[in-house]
Amino acid sequence: GNSVTQMEGPVTLSEEAFLTINCTYTATGYPSLFWYVQYPGEGLQLLLKATKADDKGSNKGFEATYRKETTSFHLEKGSVQVSDSAVYFCALTGGYQKVTFGIGTKLQVIP
Amino acid sequence: GAGVSQSPSNKVTEKGKDVELRCDPISGHTALYWYRQSLGQGLEFLIYFQGNSAPDKSGLPSDRFSAERTGGSVSTLTIQRTQQEDSAVYLCASSRLAGDYNEQFFGPGTRLTVL
Numbered sequence: 001g002n003s004v005t006q007m008e009g010p011v012t013l014s015e016e017a018f019l020t021i022n023c024t025y026t027a028t029g030y031p032s033l034f035w036y037v038q039y040p041g042e043g044l045q046l047l048l049k050a051t052k053a054d055d056k057g058s059n060k061g062f063e064a065t066y067r068k069e070t071t072s073f074h075l076e077k078g079s080v081q082v083s084d085s086a087v088y089f090c091a092l093t094g095g096y097q098k099v100t101f102g103i104g105t106k107l108q109v110i111p
Numbered sequence: 112g113a114g115v116s117q118s119p120s121n122k123v124t125e126k127g128k129d130v131e132l133r134c135d136p137i138s139g140h141t142a143l144y145w146y147r148q149s150l151g152q153g154l155e156f157l158i159y160f161q162g163n164s165a166p167d168k169s170g171l172p173s174d175r176f177s178a179e180r181t182g183g184s185v186s187t188l189t190i191q192r193t194q195q196e197d198s199a200v201y202l203c204a205s206s207r208l209a210g211d212y213n214e215q216f217f218g219p220g221t222r223l224t225v226l
Contacts, residue, residue: 043114044204089153
């Protein structure tokens with residue numbers, strides 16, 4: 001079956017630091033890949049997505065590239081802000097509609 | 112426009128009681144999904160509706176769990192004879208159409224606590 005593995009947190013960074021959250025996946029076929037974000041007290045929101053190999057998803061300064069050869073979709077941001085503090089979920093849909101999520105990585109950015 | 116809404120936002124119940132959780136999807140969205148977010152276990156898929164039918168119920172953890180959707184809109188998730196391990200945040204999502212390319216929009220969730 002499909003699965004998503006992402007680094008466990010919490011990750012604590014200083015403001016303006018570089019962020020990488022690793023994500024690898026196992027899936028049959030050609031899944032679409034997503035990063036969702038959950039800010040404190042709020043619901044899940046789609047952050048970015050990529051639907052085929054070598055696609056780069058980007059939003060709010062975050063980027064992730066669909067790497068089929070390494071089955072990875074690592075999330076990066078060049079300079080994090082305190083407002084980026086949240087839980088980040090890597091996810092995929094493959095074959096049909098349900099979303100398979102990773103366990104989530106909590107990011108805390110300190111001033 | 113209005114997003115996905117869920118009610119109640121919090122529910123505390125005693126072990127053995129039945130509970131009903133409600134989801135109002137975004138108007139016009141034909142696909143509806145239920146997920147469960149448990150501490151330390153991430154998010155797990157429960158069930159998916161296309162219109163009023165549920166092509167995939169594979170994620171329901173036991174026969175105590177059931178869900179229905181009427182009129183292609185509101186859905187209820189029912190948990191009978193609740194157990195402490197049912198404590199979690201139950202999330203509902205909807206999408207305009209079913210399919211990989213259709214973004215799922217999530218509601219704020221219902222936090223269920225079984226004492």
